[in-house]
Amino acid sequence: MDASNGGSNGGSNDKAKKQSFPVLLLEWYAQGKRELPWRKTGDPYAIWVSEVMLQQTQVKTVIPYYERFLQRFPSVEQLGKATLDEVLTEWRGLGYYSRARRMWEGANYLLDQRGGEMPKDYDILLQVPGIGKYTAGAIASIAFGQRVPAVDGNVLRVVSRILAWSEPVETVRSYRHFSTHLAMWQPALQPGDFNQALMELGAMVCTPSKPMCESCPLSQLCEAYSQDDVLFYPVKKPKAKRQIVTRLTFVLRRGDKLYLQKRPPQGLLADLWEFPGVELSQDNLLKDSLPKVEAGELFNHFQKAVSERGFDGWVKEQFEKSVTLHGPVWYTFSHRHWKIIWVIVDLLEPLVLVEKLKPRECLDQIDQIGHIKQEGLEKNVLKEASEQYQADSKAVHRHEKHGDWILLQDLGRIALPVAFSAIIEDLTKI
DNA sequence: AATGCGGGGAA
DNA sequence: TTCCCAGCATT
CATH class of the missing domain: 1.10.340.30 (Hypothetical protein; domain 2)
Known part of the structure; x- marks a missing residue:
């Protein structure tokens, strides 16, 4: 001095x-x-x-x-x-x-x-x-x-x-x-x-x-x-550069409700609600924007997100071969950039049955809706369906502590971070 | 000592 | 873009 x-x-x-x-x-x-x-x-x-x-x-x-x-x-x-x-x-x-x-x-x-x-x-x-x-x-x-x-x-x-x-x-x-x-x-x-x-x-x-x-x-x-x-003055030490992380986000939609889940109790946005998603440290598959991604790495992520939650079999056929990619929008935290892209996945109503009904009733309902034809309903099919129900049911149960179906207009009543605002914005327009 | 942790405003 | 703001806890 x-x-x-x-x-x-x-x-x-x-x-x-x-x-x-x-x-x-x-x-x-x-x-x-x-x-x-x-x-x-x-x-x-x-x-x-x-x-x-x-x-x-x-x-x-x-x-x-x-x-x-x-x-x-x-x-x-x-x-x-x-x-x-x-x-x-x-x-x-x-x-x-x-x-x-x-x-x-x-x-x-x-x-x-x-x-x-x-x-x-x-x-x-x-x-x-x-x-x-x-x-x-x-x-x-x-x-x-x-x-x-x-x-x-x-x-x-x-x-x-x-x-x-x-x-x-x-x-x-x-x-x-x-x-x-x-x-x-x-x-x-x-x-x-x-x-x-x-x-x-x-x-x-x-x-x-x-x-x-x-x-x-x-x-x-x-x-x-x-x-x-x-x-x-003041003299400050240089700060670390922000890393870019691509976040693939899944908007699971069932009728007019959206699937939101709790984030883990530690780390970024701890204990807050979010749309499910995965972070990709590198995204080869996306240039800078745009739709229609064919089956590939991205699609696998999407499939996994659906099946992890027991929603297998309830996805509309249109998503079985390709999905429309939304975004990207950028969101900046103090220490990282999120490049947010998302897919909107519509689930069929019968999912409700998986959650609420017993296997027998479930099958009846499914039958009525016509996804399983009467004549093809043999014993092994029944067994298979029942097992699938058990599996789905477990998966749903595993996630229901963390996830919930919420109306778009009710999102304001939960702790949803600002990072997802752009997605909400987009959903209200569609 | 370095790092992780949001969001908005201003230059 | 970057930096700043009535910081704290963990490593």
């Missing part, structure tokens, strides 16, 4: 900063802060909700979710007693769904271990699922007036500029360096306001691009500003 602080303004040495930094910052905050929903409350639970939602997410996006969520789950108890599915549905579209799951786990942790009370100490807050250093600091300082830091992306940017810190900000070393300075600057009187003011400054003035240094209350203390090099 530099030792001189530039010398152009003698007031910027550490001691002077300690004196003037919090005063200047808090004066600015007092007159310029935004009226945000979570700034009207002292309820630690509500502040918890806001802090979790605000992780990696902008204020404007969060506001409507925050209002709805608190209305639906007004307290730790209400949140903990809800099902995970209900919580995820409320979270739908907000992203980073593990936040919702952990907050739900956290609520249950508090109910089980701590009488449903929000802890007020930083160290205890850290024990709660989903609460890390930042959130613990934010809750402890904002809701309980404790003098602890809350270092988020905004704070990293602001402080890295004030100190003209030329190392990557993500390191432990940088975190310690910033914490030391913040501990020095943070006043005992309004520690929560100090933290919020720092973040507010980062959001409104000390922005990533086009920072408004002319109207910044701290510009006279800012080392980067005095060096006229504000945009150089």
Whole structure:
């Protein structure tokens, strides 16, 4: 680091900063802060909700979710007693769904271990699922007036500029360096306001691009500003490139219902609903778009998806030789690109019988519909059909925990990630 | 220390 | 396109 602080303004040495930094910052905050929903409350639970939602997410996006969520789950108890599915549905579209799951786990942790009370100490807050250093600091300082830091992306940017810190900000070393300075600057009187003011400054003035240094209350203390090099900071480590994954998606349709299933409890979009599908790391078979794929690798995937779920024999004949491919549409996550293509598979109504009826009845029904001719119905045929029913039935049973038939217009009531919006959009047009 | 985990807005 | 945003948990 530099030792001189530039010398152009003698007031910027550490001691002077300690004196003037919090005063200047808090004066600015007092007159310029935004009226945000979570700034009207002292309820630690509500502040918890806001802090979790605000992780990696902008204020404007969060506001409507925050209002709805608190209305639906007004307290730790209400949140903990809800099902995970209900919580995820409320979270739908907000992203980073593990936040919702952990907050739900956290609520249950508090109910089980701590009488449903929000802890007020930083160290205890850290024990709660989903609460890390930042959130613990934010809750402890904002809701309980404790003098602890809350270092988020905004704070990293602001402080890295004030100190003209030329190392990557993500390191432990940088975190310690910033914490030391913040501990020095943070006043005992309004520690929560100090933290919020720092973040507010980062959001409104000390922005990533086009920072408004002319109207910044701290510009006279800012080392980067005095060096006229504000945009150089914060220094960040390069990020990994996103991989492209092709996702072949199966829209299984039965009348006006669609087959949706639960995703596994870990990994991407955990516990959310989805159309069945497979990921292809490489897709030789698809140029960039378009229909009518003949029997081949793609078709095999499609066949497998149908039979895995016990839907063999219920597929309309038109799909037995070729399928129409829809898409692609692109969807981008933080760490991967999905190239989504999909096929729409219509299943015959008799499937209902496989699920609901006994083999004998099933066959009767099938017979009536005319798929098995009366004269050909000999004993071995009956046996074969019965076995097929058993197999299908097992497969259906295996999947019914994870899958469900849902009306198109009811998709809004389940936690279906935004990634599938384009498919829904397409289905409503057809 | 690196990686996985969403989604929307802005440049 | 890329980057950014009131991060956390796992490895």
